[in-house]
Amino acid sequence: MSERSKLPVSSGSTGAAARALLDAGLAALKRQEYGTAIAHLESLFRTPAERSVQLKARMGLVMAYEKSGNVQEAIALCQTLSNSSHVQTRRWAAKALAEIAQRHPEAAEPAAASAQSLEAPPAAARPASEDDLAAGLTHAPGSRSPSRPLRSPSHPPAASASSLPNDTAIAPVQTTPIDWRLAGRAQKWSPLPMVDRAGLWALGLGTAMALFALLRGLLLATFWLFNHTIARITFPVDLRYYSIYRDPAALVLLGLLGLAIALPWLMTLLLRRAYQMQPLAVDTLEQASPEAARVLKRIFGQQQRPLPKLELLPTDAPLLLTYGSLPRLSHLVLSRGLLAQLRDDEIAALVAGEIGHLQHWTAGVMSLVTLVGLLPYLLYRVLGQWGDSQRNAGLRALAMDGSLLGYGLFWLCRAVGLWFSRRRLFYSDRTSSNLTGNPNALSRALLKCSLGLSQAVAQQRQTSPLLESLELLMPVGIKTSLTLGSLYAQHPSPDLLQWDCQNPYRHWLSVSNAHPPLGDRLQHLSRYAQHWRLFPELDLPPAAPPRLSWKERRPLLLQASPYLGLGIGLAIALFLWLVGGVATQFNWRGLTWMWGDRTLLMGCGLLGFSFGTFVRINSFFRDIPRTAPTDLSLVELMQPPAPIPLPGQPLRLRGTLLGQRGICALPSQDLLLQCETGLIRLHHTHRFGPLGSLLAPGRHPSGLIGRPVTVTGWFRRGATPWIDVETIQTTQGAVCRSEHPLWSTLVAIAAALWGFHVILTGF
Incomplete structure (x- = not known):
């Protein structure tokens, strides 16, 4: 050094x-x-x-x-x-x-x-x-210097607020130019100590096994439904001969092996057809980021491997990803927005992180999970767009059913890869720092990607299908970037990352996210910079100690009470199994039936889940007073950060409703509020849950997209901040209600009745 x-x-x-x-x-x-x-x-x-x-x-x-x-x-x-x-x-x-x-x-x-x-x-x-x-x-005012402006991407001009009708005008969000510190890089450095990757590989293997189990379970459920349906159809033709009772494990295994072999070519075909991906020449990358090209050539030259095939996505959102079953067959995809918005060293740091995925052999498993989920996601999009163009009510209903089914399958496949996706990013960040000696550039790159993603959502007035379907492969997720990116553009303060750095529950509350809290990653990068005696890019608050007392864990247990109740119910069932086993040994006939009875396991689990849900409802959905705060700033809501989403801050907030339209909006996964201070996600629930979108699509809030509204609900601070909606009201008085408390109550009652039924009837 x-x-x-x-x-x-x-x-x-x-x-x-x-x-x-x-x-x-x-x-x-x-x-x-x-x-x-x-x-x-x-x-x-x-x-x-x-x-x-x-x-x-x-x-x-x-x-x-x-x-x-x-x-x-x-x-x-x-x-x-x-x-x-x-x-x-x-x-x-x-x-x-x-x-x-x-x-x-x-x-x-x-x-x-x-x-x-x-x-x-x-x-x-x-x-x-x-x-x-x-x-x-000698008299110039002090300032941190922002990063140099890069080529602005070509995109169609956005309509100004004045050119829109009065009921659809969006109040522009005022952004503050960010004065980046541009902290230095190591000139000569010794690599960071090696980290054992056995846990990462074990998690990757577990992810592949979970994907296999998921697909096998879905096929078994499909076979069961098919068999029970044809068993009732005996006229005019008896179809019971065609019943399927074979275990589909071999079929699933062969299918996954086939997808893994064809992954590079099939993924390329889908991305080019669906998202207009196109080849990118190495010379073009070298013009945008000479250092990124040098890193690629140096690393793959040392390993005597061909460079990954470079691809370009024509989107203004800054993103990059790597896919491929093997490092020799890998593809490195960069977006036009990434090359335009980031500096040379920042692009190189992100590219080095993608190289880390290849070196750790995590790209193959993650690419396979993404591909399996991408297939039903494209079905969801195609059927949704086709159904919107149909006037026939029957065809439209059929498209709605198929589209929601496709999104449900995509959601299940995505859930399989969440843990692995979060964990592998810490390894790739460490590898990027080792390869470039520039953890500060990676810190700026991750923050700029977060800023660019939130800006892309605000400009498009919805989350693009590209960002949603490929989130597992991206270095920064759209869910974690939405609110943070929009707020950081106006208030570039490390205080916004305090929850990510210090919340003792942050890892538990990130289980539904594809990416760990951004502040947690930036804090690791700051430690790497300090290890090499560099001034870190951000002055982040110190991390909280990981060990918690029982008193400190109680709020989290209340937050997770439905799942905790499920676990307690299963534990009670296992205890009853043990009692039945003892009774069998001593021939106590009145209790021997409990030994190995699976209905006890299912029934007690359902009763425990129901009890935990009832415990949480009152704390989760407090009464909203008429004097609830109105038009609070999102920055005020984020500071000081609440440790968990429970109990939530009752509020009324004005802004413009953004999101998907038509059939593709029915899952309610992309409902956003753009207020004066930023973007925040909304959770809207029908009284009958997901089925409510099919039973009453006309009451869905997607009909209010693009209009100024007042949202009443509960603000919750988690890994992804959101508002649980009670009502959405337009300036003309139209009201759309969300009935999350009622839906939670119905679910709890249904689980309790089902549990009692299973235990009493044994079915």
């Missing part, structure tokens, strides 16, 4: 060293030694420094780049400064851009246009001397 990288993270000598580099760079700039000035000022960013020092160094680099003939770098850095949140910095950038445009009109046409669009018009252009600049830098 170099001597500079060995400096303490927060020592006073580090700040003095940064100021010395700044003074040396500005002195070289006065002497017109531009190469020396650039070397000193660029070296400053590899050491911790105050924001004011970093800002002065960037302003000095603008002049040094221009004088040394690197006009494009000067323009890019100047445009970066023009996005600062400080007015004086923007004015200085506007003036500098105008002067560069006068001196280099052939290279600075975009810069001149950008300067004219800034808040403060440029002052009268006059050539600025190095002395003037050095003098001005």
